[in-house]
Amino acid sequence: MIAPPPTKSSLVTLCLARIAAALAGLSLLTSAALAGGYERVRLPSYDGDLDAVLYRPKGPGPFPAVVALHGCGGLFRENGKLSLRHSDWGERLAAEGYVVLMPDSYGSRRLGSQCGVKELTVRASRERVADAAAARYWLQSRRDVLADQVSLLGWSGGGSSVLAAIRTDRRPADERPDFTRAIAFYPGCRTQSDSASFMARLPVMILMGDADDWTPAGPCDFLAKAARRRGETVDLVVYPGALHDFDHPRLEVKERSDIAFSATGTGKAMVGTHPAAREDAIRRVKTFLKGS
Numbered sequence: 470m471i472a473p474p475p476t477k478s479s480l481v482t483l484c485l486a487r488i489a490a491a492l493a494g495l496s497l498l499t500s501a502a503l504a505g506g507y508e509r510v511r512l513p514s515y516d517g518d519l520d521a522v523l524y525r526p527k528g529p530g531p532f533p534a535v536v537a538l539h540g541c542g543g544l545f546r547e548n549g550k551l552s553l554r555h556s557d558w559g560e561r562l563a564a565e566g567y568v569v570l571m572p573d574s575y576g577s578r579r580l581g582s583q584c585g586v587k588e589l590t591v592r593a594s595r596e597r598v599a600d601a602a603a604a605r606y607w608l609q610s611r612r613d614v615l616a617d618q619v620s621l622l623g624w625s626g627g628g629s630s631v632l633a634a635i636r637t638d639r640r641p642a643d644e645r646p647d648f649t650r651a652i653a654f655y656p657g658c659r660t661q662s663d664s665a666s667f668m669a670r671l672p673v674m675i676l677m678g679d680a681d682d683w684t685p686a687g688p689c690d691f692l693a694k695a696a697r698r699r700g701e702t703v704d705l706v707v708y709p710g711a712l713h714d715f716d717h718p719r720l721e722v723k724e725r726s727d728i729a730f731s732a733t734g735t736g737k738a739m740v741g742t743h744p745a746a747r748e749d750a751i752r753r754v755k756t757f758l759k760g761s
Contacts, residue, residue, distance in 0.1 A: 477608075479644040512604065519600060520572075520577045521575045522570070523569070524653075525563060525613070531614055534570065534653075535562055537558065537562075537624070538621070538631065539555060539571065539574070539575075541583045541625060541626040543580075543581065544575070548664050553717065553719070555625070556720045569757070572596050574600050578595070584727055593673075597630040605619050606645060609614060609646065609693075620649050622653075624655070625683075627656075628653035628656030631673070632653055634651070636666070637670040638668075649671065650676075650760070654677075654750075655714075657688075674704045674705075675704065676753070677695060678743060680710050681732075693705035695702050706749075708746035712743065715741070715743035715752075723736045723739070
């Protein structure tokens, strides 16, 4: 008899059980050598260890923390270096006093960029939600992290995972504190906006460009308005003229033609930095994470 595939909740439960078992025999502050201002660490997940990048403020802490989820391109560049967007945000948030953990959902499973892949094996609403739960649990097991002050942030596909992870029907299966708040940069909102069961259980801020032709703002606008009518705290910020990847430190405006799904259906989309939107988003993220 063939066993049924694991459900969303069973993935998370299996993940947390494995983390608890692994942590029982490990120092809570185990880490790899410093490299470029961050540490390379490994944390247990449901299907094996996850490689991750850890940024940490100076001092003993304890500190609030952020779990940050990469987009479809992954965490590292082809040369093995941490991508510029992730290093920029990691350093920036650490300077603001946050421990920042970035799990590598693709590289840990020996996968490269998934931007052009239509049949994903590591999905935004399943495996990556489990990875986010694993990252939260691992952080909350550290003495230098405030367990009740862990937020969730993601870009593009990682932003889609943020929206899936904060649904009321995806509450943590463990007894640890939940994420406190969430931020999604240019997520794909269509799946969640089309779902009758989407309800946000914690405050979320969505940041998008109105010129984004990869993950357009329309479905996110529909989702945010419907959520606010139900009394949920879902804020949407749409930047005029901004494209996908608008918060990148320095990405020349260009067309990408290696995309599995785009708003136009052509597999093409424009990306690039929008300095004004980037500056405003940085300010908003800092304010939002502080709960003000």
